Amino acid sequence: MTKLAWIGLYRDKEQKWRWTGEELATNIQTWADGEPLDNETFAATYWHCDRKEWHGVRSDREIPFFCFNLMVDDVKKTWEEALEHCRETHTDLTSLNSETEQRLALSEIQHDHITERVWIGLRFFGDRWLWVNGDPLVYEAWPKGDQEHQCPLRKRCGALTKEGHWENWDCVEKLHFICY
Structure with a gap:
């Protein structure tokens, strides 16, 4: 299809x-x-x-589209604070379910005033990484060869770097974040 x-x-x-x-x-x-x-x-x-x-x-062809509206907040917050803020003012911390969504998110964070990494809605619960909005984890962007995210002891919150990789990060760090 x-x-x-x-x-x-x-x-x-x-x-x-x-x-x-x-x-x-x-x-x-x-x-x-x-x-x-x-x-x-x-x-x-x-x-x-x-x-x-x-x-x-061709631009005159009528085909469906999808809308992926991202908001990068100018305030730095811990992962929990960012989650609460996104849920109160938007929808949630963003999940990145495809390379296209990943690229769109990257285009939003490539500014000097944005921290080197930003919080996304990825969290390590129990024995696996999950999107907090319930989306399945079908697409992954961990750095090649990096094993640190497989069983994190303290760094249990997900961040997106300006280079386009996911990192597990300490949840109490204050970073910028992406809501959708």
Whole structure:
């Protein structure tokens, strides 16, 4: 089954790919072979079984889209404080369920005034990492070769680094955070 959906990536007047927030889309590695074609101005995600690839799509084509609204808060909080704040003012701490969501979150935190890592809604409970909003943990972005997150003693809260990796971090540290 093939599904297309707009993801907020477009080609600007200088023929550079940008996210809708105007952030330059660098190091895109999820294009399908032969993509994008020269006459396509927007991009859509193509799902086929377990394969996720981006295909360029003409901007006049009507296809579904998904909305992933992220808010990076300017106040630093502990993980618990961030969770409470997000639940009171937005929906929850964000879960990142795909490479696309991960990239969208990264584009939001690439600012000098944002801490090197930000809290996300990932928490180690019992013997596994879980998203606090109940989403299944199907996508992971732990650094390759890093084993520290497998059975953390103190660092039981998840953070996203500006390099795009997840880290287990001490929950009492005060960091910026992402709500959705």
